[in-house]
Amino acid sequence: MNDSLQTKMIPEFAVLGHPNEGKSSVVSTLTEDDQITVSRIPGETTVSKRYTVQIDGEDIIRFVDTPGFQVPRQTLAWFKRFEGDPNQVCEQFIATFRKDPFFSDECELLGPVVRGAGIIYVVDGSRPVRDDDLAEMEILRLTGRPRMAIINSKTEGKDYTADWKSEFRKHFNAIRVFNSNTANFMDRIRMLESLKSIDQEWEPVLSRVILAFQRDWQKRNRLVTAFMTRSIEESLAFFVSEPIRTSSDQADIKEALTKKYQAHIKNLERQLFKQIRTLFKHNLFEVYLPEYSILKHDLFSKQTWELLGLTKEQLAATGAIIGGTMGAVIDTAAAGITFGVFTAIGGILGAGSALFSGKKIAKKKTAGIRFGGDKLQLGPNKNLQFLYILMDRALIYYSHIINRPHGRRDLQDPSKNTQNKKKGYSTELTARQRNVCARFFKAVNSRTFLKEKTALSDFEALIESVLNEISGT
Numbered sequence: 001m002n003d004s005l006q007t008k009m010i011p012e013f014a015v016l017g018h019p020n021e022g023k024s025s026v027v028s029t030l031t032e033d034d035q036i037t038v039s040r041i042p043g044e045t046t047v048s049k050r051y052t053v054q055i056d057g058e059d060i061i062r063f064v065d066t067p068g069f070q071v072p073r074q075t076l077a078w079f080k081r082f083e084g085d086p087n088q089v090c091e092q093f094i095a096t097f098r099k100d101p102f103f104s105d106e107c108e109l110l111g112p113v114v115r116g117a118g119i120i121y122v123v124d125g126s127r128p129v130r131d132d133d134l135a136e137m138e139i140l141r142l143t144g145r146p147r148m149a150i151i152n153s154k155t156e157g158k159d160y161t162a163d164w165k166s167e168f169r170k171h172f173n174a175i176r177v178f179n180s181n182t183a184n185f186m187d188r189i190r191m192l193e194s195l196k197s198i199d200q201e202w203e204p205v206l207s208r209v210i211l212a213f214q215r216d217w218q219k220r221n222r223l224v225t226a227f228m229t230r231s232i233e234e235s236l237a238f239f240v241s242e243p244i245r246t247s248s249d250q251a252d253i254k255e256a257l258t259k260k261y262q263a264h265i266k267n268l269e270r271q272l273f274k275q276i277r278t279l280f281k282h283n284l285f286e287v288y289l290p291e292y293s294i295l296k297h298d299l300f301s302k303q304t305w306e307l308l309g310l311t312k313e314q315l316a317a318t319g320a321i322i323g324g325t326m327g328a329v330i331d332t333a334a335a336g337i338t339f340g341v342f343t344a345i346g347g348i349l350g351a352g353s354a355l356f357s358g359k360k361i362a363k364k365k366t367a368g369i370r371f372g373g374d375k376l377q378l379g380p381n382k383n384l385q386f387l388y389i390l391m392d393r394a395l396i397y398y399s400h401i402i403n404r405p406h407g408r409r410d411l412q413d414p415s416k417n418t419q420n421k422k423k424g425y426s427t428e429l430t431a432r433q434r435n436v437c438a439r440f441f442k443a444v445n446s447r448t449f450l451k452e453k454t455a456l457s458d459f460e461a462l463i464e465s466v467l468n469e470i471s472g473t
């Protein structure tokens with residue numbers, strides 16, 4: 001297939017409108033591209049630029065970001081005076097004014113329309129309809145191209161949606177509310193569904209686009225499942241140990257082990273979060289986390305455990321610990337040494353009485369010198385609750401990422417869609433699902449994956465179903 005033939009089959013939509021209404025944000029959200037410049041200052045976009053959505057290296061759909069209309073009334077006056085072939089009105093307009101600076105933005109924004117793009121007209125529904133807007137709508141009607149209007153309300157509390165809709169009905173084939181700063185995956189799908197209705201000829205190709213988007217989303221969720229399962233498995237199985245010699249300061253060793261253990265687990269979580277962020281194409285900045293987010297708390301803090309929904313009884317059970325009253329018994333080569341209170345461990349680490357354990361290291365001879373003694377080991381964590389904490393934090397992060405539209409550039413004020421969960425997802429699991437988690441936990445802990453054949457696959461299936469539920473797919 002040659003290039004031009006392939007290009008023709010890829011649907012293309014020009015996003016048009018008044019300056020500063022959110023055109024670039026809409027393109028950014030629709031294409032999941034956070035590199036597109038969005039700015040408070042009107043007139044930011046000065047040239048039309050195509051953004052192509054690719055899935056598995058294949059071009060799927062294009063959106064063209066354009067400059068805003070500058071002189072819509074004068075442009076409309078010319079369109080109305082035009083006496084040639086109505087299908088040629090845009091071409092003739094550009095041919096006439098290509099070199100005229102007065103109409104330079106209008107020539108630029110109509111360029112993609114001449115090339116056959118469908119039209120998505122963006123307005124800010126939080127302001128009233130003005131004469132300039134009516135002129136813009138009339139120009140678009142006169143282009144004769146399939147067109148859809150979308151209402152992207154920038155300011156909450158002010159709503160002129162009804163006025164806009166009644167004007168739109170005269171000029172457009174479809175109308176949709178689509179907010180570039182809150183839209184999630186399903187909103188994007190619904191938007192594409194509406195686009196189908198603006199031109200019957202595009203129906204089959206847009207159906208294919210929607211299918212490609214949905215398959216890609218499923219694939220991402222499967223990847224997140226794999227990343228999450230591996231990360232959790234690694235965290236659960238992780239342990240650190242250090243030999244104890246008579247002269248060693250055991251308190252120092254405990255502290256060093258605790259630091260090492262926590263740093264490793266936190267690092268695994270960071271890596272997982274980065275994988276999720278990359279998969280959902282967020283590059284611009286560390287995704288902002290709302291002040292109240294559980295993820296703001298340290299993985300190893302008491303708040304994390306409380307916020308994720310541990311009951312008082314669970315807290316009491318997991319940690320005598322958290323209060324700092326747990327003692328750990330270490331077997332030593334010589335005699336049983338009882339360590340005192342491990343307050344330094346705190347939080348999760350304290351949870352689970354078997355977290356710290358002592359092991360006798362086989363004495364061995366190296367170059368004639370006898371080494372040996374006892375070993376202090378921290379981890380693997382034997383507390384099932386640890387699995388739920390890791391799982392919940394990853395799911396909350398996932399929910400945050402998928403609900404953050406790429407066109408959104410402010411850092412505060414999390415989107416409405418973000419799940420402002422006070423409790424973790426694990427608190428909503430059914431008894432059967434908890435059983436799946438417990439079997440997975442046990443298989444990791446006792447390294448019996450070979451025997452417990454379905455422990456891993458059942459856990460993965462559970463995670464994937466929760467991801468699908470969170471994303472509404």
Ligand SMILES: Nc1nc2c(ncn2[C@@H]2O[C@H](COP(=O)(O)OP(=O)(O)OP(=O)(O)O)[C@@H](O)[C@H]2O)c(=O)[nH]1
Pocket residue numbers: 017018019020021022023024025026037038039040041042043044045046066067068152153154155179180181182409410
């Ligand atoms: N709160 C909110 N702000 C938005 C929304 N859409 C756009 N904005 C903001 O409005 C300003 C303009 O957005 P752009 O996407 O750059 O608008 P534009 O239509 O491309 O503007 P020009 O390129 O100048 O014509 C930016 O500060 C955006 O962050 C929205 O849905 N909600």
Ligand SMILES: [Mg+2]
Pocket residue numbers: 023024025037038044045065066
């Ligand atoms: Mg712009």
